[in-house]
Amino acid sequence: MAKPGKTLEIRTSPHILSGYSVDTIMFNVVLALLPITAFAVFAFGLAGLLTLSMALASCVLTEHLICRASGKPTTIGDWSVTITGLLYGLTLPPSLPLWMVAVGGVICVAMGKAMFGGLGYNTFNPALVGRAVLQAAFPVALTTWIPSFGAGRFSSLPSSTLTLPFTEPTVDAITSATPLALWKFSQEATATGDLALGFTSGSVGETSSVLILLGGIYLIARNMMNWRIPVSIFGAVAVLSGALHLMDPARYASPVLMLFSGGLMLGAMFMATDMVGSPMTSRGCYLYGALIGLVTVVIRTWGGLPEGVMYAILLGNAVTAHLDRWTRLTVFGTRGKEAAT
Amino acid sequence: MSETELVSRPAPPSIWHMYRAMVGVGIVCGLLIVTAFQVTRPIIERNKAEALQKAIFHVLPNASTSATYRLDESGGFLVLEGKGVGAELVYAGYDDNHELMGLAVEAQGMGYQDVIGVIYGYSFAEEAIIGIQVLESKETPGLGDKIESDPEFLENFERLDVSLRDDLSEMANPIVPVRHGEKTHPWEVDGITGATISSVAIADILNRSAQYWMPRIRSHLSDFQGDFQGEE
């Protein structure tokens, strides 16, 4: 009989783990984003493909180089920067000059993530940090859209895509307004079917609401996403815009348009739910979602910009710490005590 | 200083010392301020007047002299004498032959970021706005601030119709903003793509101001025709 126990390993309990690991979660988010990415390439052709590739490449490379520079092992293996790169790419206008895409990618990772201490401490969603700073830097380029499903999209590029670095892009002859801009500036509603399936103009990956929903549902089913956040965002947006629409249908957009247009779907499903920047308690998540929904509707309805999801989520990220504090759970057995003191 | 502390502890400085210090310093400071004010005042006032004149001539291209009028309680216009604090002012522009070319009017309203202030020129002959200059704006650089520089946008104001109804009670057509490239009427303002809010704001500011001023000005046209010759 063997003599067991020559090399016993001592660890403290528990000795088994659930099997989820940071990299598995992150990888699954990437999986959930793949159909959206594929559709984006299908809808915007070469421009979409190049934008996404450049976004991804610049983010991953920046992360790698920063890790190298600070003498730490590279962290691109945990897939988190891949998500950042993909999400960032998906929020960009397809005709954006590639050099701007690259600049934004560096901003995403350097300013949104590395500066705060890397994964786990990136208080603001890195993809949105990059996107927001880029929009502040190049407001015109970031609000110029091309129509989806253009005829020659697989053979030619919008003239702006290959603009030389640091030079101003020439605006293409064929630009197209997003559904939200159409509503905001000329009160034109886009057909619901087009909105849901993504036959509209907009950012590379925000157009197909159906695929975004499917990706989100996959993650929710695998418990890799907090369903409360998208649900309360959608709820808040639907209720608010619904009430406004009922009051004055000509002035205020219908809830359907609000829900299925712009970056709301993508933002609510994949960016507001970024674990690092969202609250930890369930009640906190509901409040967080409601706040994002409210701010989105306010900016879209009364603000200067047609779209406000990005700012709403960044604001949500900023108040997360407070939400966590206010919605702290009552520790088991302290209910009576707190009432007494 | 520790030395002062040692001294001051047992016997704090008398009230007299404090008064002396405060009043002394106060008098010197007051003298300094008033001197600076007196020395610079004429220069500043000249600068301001020059800047205003430049703006008036900019929006009334054919004018070479100008005069300031204020709206009287009676509804008529009088030449401004002294300071125009609290009064509602318009500036009349005259050409080399002392012919009245038009009026320059200041207007302001809310833009994208903050208040936008403009001055625009009104031509009696054309019954239209013939020039505009932004005096004050914090619009987004590169986007909203195109209202100051975008040539296509500024073309709107080479001849923007503000004609009145026959009874001079109100404007025939309000100034309305339209989307870029959709201007069909002379009273429409062709917007700037990507800077919609700012261009709409300009149209609104002009509309509000014109709605207020045009009937008043037209009904007292003769007030500006006086034999007054504007200053160069």
Added chain:
Amino acid sequence: MPSESLWTIFINASLVNNFVLAYFLGICPFLGVSSKLETATRMGGAVTFVMLVSSVCAFGIQLLLVAIDAPYLKLISFIAVIASTVQLVEMFIKKVSPALFRALGIFLPLITTNCAILGLALFQTNKGYSFVQCIVYALGAGAGVTRARVLMAGLREKLELAEVPDVTKGTAMALMIAGLLSVTFMGFGGLGG
């Protein structure tokens, strides 16, 4: 007389043209002390209160200065009035509500050199606001300052537990966050229109 509605003034002062994030007024205390939430909230309250009081005072002074035609005394009288207002407020609170004094007291002297207060007085005069407009402006500005502080406090508290790289620790990090907040608040642009 500016025709802005009270609501516009409030939204602009508190969101669009936030004193801290768009005008950089009161940056020093914003960067310096706001790492504890409770302090941030109280300090915000104190600033708002002083803003309100000094806004009213500044309105009165401006009337007086116009009446005696002495615009050159504006700055000197504003700063003198703000400094003494803070002193008076401090004494008043100490007398009336010791509890409130304990909560706000230590912050009050610091507020004298807070440029947001003087900035408010100067801006409202430049804009030529009426009395009611001034009050709303002060409230909006105070709300904006408080909001910026509270957000900053939460973020910094969170970052205290983070493994922030050595190079970015401290003021540089606070400035970056302020910049990001400022970008975020840009989203509210046009709300006041």
Added chain:
Amino acid sequence: MRPMRLLGLKTFRHGVHPPESKDETSGLAIRQFPFAPLLIVPLVQHMGAPSLPVVEEGQEVHRGQQIARADGFMSVSMHAPASGLVRRIALAPSISGRMVPAVYLEPFPGSTQEIEEGTPCPLDTASPDEIIAAIQDAGVVGLGGAAFPTHVKLKIPEGKFVDTLIINGVECEPFLTTDHRVMLEQSGDIFMGIRYLLKVTGAQKVIIAVEANKPDAAAHLREAFPGDLDGSVEVLPVKYPQGAEKMLFSALLGREVPSGGLPLDIHALCCNVATAAQIGHLLPRGQGIQERVITVTGPAVKRKGNYRIPIGTPLRFLLEHVGVEEDVNRVFLGGPMMGAAVSSLEISITKGTSGVTAFTDSAAERTHSQVYPCIRCSYCVDACPIFLNPSLLGMLAANEEFSTMAEEHNLMDCFECGSCSFVCPSHIPLVQHFRAAKDAVRKAKAGAA
């Protein structure tokens, strides 16, 4: 507060679902385990003062004979697990890593190993105090794992009362099937034990809690439930840590044990099902605990099963007897969620040992060894059965802010169930952090006092 329900079954909020891994042993009947050539009976098998030996080196003892007596109230008796010779009374290694006094007993190879009977404690005539004394004499401690002297728990102070007795047959720890088999095979002892417990505590009602993954046990107990007892058998959903006292009270009664308080504060008392069975078995016979049922299982164990094992059996003998894989490198006393890893196989089985699980590296669940930073996924917040924020506590612990953890974030309420570490996708050793932090806080408090 109303108890929470899940699919119609009462349960507590939060918790986790580790793989149960009970199928391989739950159907195996309890078997008697042979005597090791040398039994090492530690004199510290319970929380409290070590028992005082009443035998001498070289003395012959009978199986069941008292070999050590209680040292004060917070202590219990010890009984000889076999008839044999006391070789020596000396220090022996224990699970905590400390050396503790122990009786080295060499069983007589040819002995019939009959158990010596003492003075019975009849249910009908004995007073509550006499029963409590008898329980102490029988050496009964909580067999669920805590090994808290049972008689101490049963001694109800003046002014307090108990209305409900809960018999804990939940056994939520993965792999273990001890209680499951005891409920199936010793229901008579269990109900006898319940009668003793009801008499001592004065409770009117008894609830036997069984997790839904043991339907046969629940059905059997329901069938055997004596008609004269007021109570029921409740089936609870499968969820970890359903078997923790606090979770049970909250699930069954909707009452929360106050932070820092005792179950008595909510008029309830909880007793493990195996403990009840031991009481019901030992007291009428006047015997003491000299063996207990233990599940020996885990991927590395060849002949898994539920064995009745003499107290003091060395772990090495036990594992050699059941056969283990050669590359076994993790052995736990208890289950994988709360069990303690052993550093040496020279320690022996005690009364608190409810199971022995052994893993090899290849079979170990801990496949991801890389620790990531906390990504605030909130899995741990949703898992913690007492509503702490383990993520925040973990970060505070990393910064050594122990006093903040205790004062502002209720660190001391953590009972180390391991749910947070189990779900953590970043593999942060949260429970380990919390143990260290709690130690530090206790030390600081002791230093201050």
Added chain:
Amino acid sequence: MAATSKSSTDEFIKGLWKENPVFVQVLGMCPVLAVSNTAMNALAMGLATAFVLIMSNIAVSSLRNFIPKQVRIATYILIIATFVTVVDYVIQAVSLDLYKALGAFISLIVVNCLILGRAEAFASKNTVARSVMDGLGMGIGFAFALFCLGAVREILGSGSLFGAQLFHDAFQDWVVMILPSGGFFTLAAWLLLFNWLEQRKERKAKSDEATTLALGKEAV
């Protein structure tokens, strides 16, 4: 007092670099961030502040024995406000456009903590000569820092420096740099640079020390 002449040069030097009011002490942030959107504005603001700083240092240090402790802060504020008012009118007289660009921030020099700080911490305790040197150093250091910020913001934000176009017409302006957030980012970037330099120096000093130690040991 033999060291006075040498140390007064030091007073001047320290403000430029080692105790730079912006990059090291992080004082007077309000104007630093608000009017540094172009190099011209920044430089004008910097010089205006420097002027007020020097003048108030002179005034405070020469009156330091005349002003009782109890009323010193009030007096200092009075002095500073006076000089600020003077500067305000001078700038208005020189250029209305510049005055418009700087706006109320000139008046806000009054509450710049740098000026009151120097008056209280330095000028009230030192001779006029030393105070002038201190004011010069701090003032020029402040103006220099403002210029650094303004230059970066203007070059990136408008593609020009002091209004002169630097690049080809097609240069894409980084609008964010002229926006408020750009002020925060640029200053943060400068601070990062300074931190990094400082840390590198420290590391180097440490490793040097270690080598000397090691060498010393070897020698023994």
